Amino acid sequence: VSTAPDRGRFASSEGVNQPRSASPAPVWDLIYGYTSYWALTAGLDLGLFDALADGELPVDALATHTGVHSPADLRSLADTLVSLGLLSTTGSSYVLTPASERFLVSTSPASMAALVRLSPGPLTAWPALADTLRSGSAAYTVDDDPGAFYPELVAATAPTQAAVARAVAVRLTELAAWPADAAIVDFGSGSGAWIAALLAARPAATAVAVELPAVLPSTIAGTETLGHRVRALSGDYLDVDLPIDHADVVVLAHVLRAESPQRAQALFDRAARLVGRTGVIVIADYPVPDAPADDETLHDARHDLLLALTMLASTRCGRGISTADLHRWSANAGMRIAETLTPIPRQTVFLIRPEDPTR
Ligand SMILES: C[S@@+](CC[C@H](N)C(=O)[O-])C[C@H]1O[C@@H](n2cnc3c(N)ncnc32)[C@H](O)[C@@H]1O
Numbered sequence: 001v002s003t004a005p006d007r008g009r010f011a012s013s014e015g016v017n018q019p020r021s022a023s024p025a026p027v028w029d030l031i032y033g034y035t036s037y038w039a040l041t042a043g044l045d046l047g048l049f050d051a052l053a054d055g056e057l058p059v060d061a062l063a064t065h066t067g068v069h070s071p072a073d074l075r076s077l078a079d080t081l082v083s084l085g086l087l088s089t090t091g092s093s094y095v096l097t098p099a100s101e102r103f104l105v106s107t108s109p110a111s112m113a114a115l116v117r118l119s120p121g122p123l124t125a126w127p128a129l130a131d132t133l134r135s136g137s138a139a140y141t142v143d144d145d146p147g148a149f150y151p152e153l154v155a156a157t158a159p160t161q162a163a164v165a166r167a168v169a170v171r172l173t174e175l176a177a178w179p180a181d182a183a184i185v186d187f188g189s190g191s192g193a194w195i196a197a198l199l200a201a202r203p204a205a206t207a208v209a210v211e212l213p214a215v216l217p218s219t220i221a222g223t224e225t226l227g228h229r230v231r232a233l234s235g236d237y238l239d240v241d242l243p244i245d246h247a248d249v250v251v252l253a254h255v256l257r258a259e260s261p262q263r264a265q266a267l268f269d270r271a272a273r274l275v276g277r278t279g280v281i282v283i284a285d286y287p288v289p290d291a292p293a294d295d296e297t298l299h300d301a302r303h304d305l306l307l308a309l310t311m312l313a314s315t316r317c318g319r320g321i322s323t324a325d326l327h328r329w330s331a332n333a334g335m336r337i338a339e340t341l342t343p344i345p346r347q348t349v350f351l352i353r354p355e356d357p358t359r
Contacts, residue, residue: 039080044113049096049104056095114156121314122149129313143316147214154190154218160347161193161253167343168282169201172249177280177353180204182248185274187237187267188255190215192222198249199226208244210237238266247274253284257308260317265329272333281335281352283326290324303346326350
């Protein structure tokens with residue numbers, strides 16, 4: 001038996017022949033994805049990005065500001081963050097990069113500082129993912145205690161959702177798709193960001209918000225300046241009694257992907273009945289590619305795929321939604337996807353209207 005490696009292959013340290021072209025870099029990148037995440041989280045927990053918000057600091061001063069016990073250990077973290085593109089250094093001092101200044105300083109309007117912690121969902125879900133896949137259900141999900149997770153999540157995502165909703169309001173007006181006194185229903189209203197932005201664009205409009213009891217205070221706080229224009233209802237959006245039987249706009253923002261296919265379709269159908277032949281359903285979500293998809297499509301969809309996997313890992317029944325789902329549900333209801341918007345990168349919004357809108 002020859003021990004010489006094949007042409008084009010090499011013997012690894014384990015003696016297993018590997019294709020010469022295969023590199024372990026993608027695997028290391030994923031291992032480093034985990035350690036990089038925690039380096040970023042430590043930076044946030046130490047207030048490192050906030051400490052640099054007013055300008056550069058020498059390493060000793062930065063260690064003092066962040067409470068790190070030695071400048072040498074602070075340098076270990078800060079140099080890693082430089083390598084990740086989140087800090088810049090002259091060697092003796094550190095300064096924010098454009099990305100960390102905009103997205104990691106807690107007082108920035110576009111701050112993602114809180115979202116870094118919350119976006120993966122409960123952290124215990126990830127080491128248990130293989131078990132979840134084997135059994136088909138996660139041991140602990142955000143649905144077990146919505147009040148422990150959603151209020152913080154919706155607060156962290158409110159600025160982004162407000163920006164998306166403002167852009168949607170502009171488009172609905174351009175399309176003459178909503179009347180000046182529009183009646184709006186928002187299922188799973190969270191922070192109230194969508195309602196606040198839509199009502200700001202339509203001063204004669206009113207809204208009904210539906211939220212789970214544990215999260216309803218977030219909606220009430222986020223819309224309190226709108227007074228009687230907003231009615232906030234507590235309950236499951238699938239069966240709560242509504243005070244109106246027609247809506248000009250129904251908002252389903254980041255709710256469908258966390259539901260089972262049956263419940264997601266039932267919620268869509270409820271929205272379709274409310275808008276009838278005249279209104280519009282606004283769906284904000286992260287649609288996964290229609291299956292089966294090719295490599296290139298899937299590479300481009302990493303963000304949406306990972307969010308769908310987050311649903312699998314950490315919700316009771318959520319599996320994400322696809323554009324094909326929306327096409328199918330729309331067709332069943334005599335509706336169609338009239339427009340797909342990307343008001344800001346990675347934020348997809350579908351405007352779903354009746355096949356022959358009478359407005
Ligand atoms: C990801 S958040 C999105 C919040 C808001 N729509 C937004 O885009 O900012 C999902 C929201 O749906 C709410 N929710 C989940 N299940 C619900 C149910 N069965 N009935 C009403 N609200 C629900 C959650 O409490 C949470 O606030």
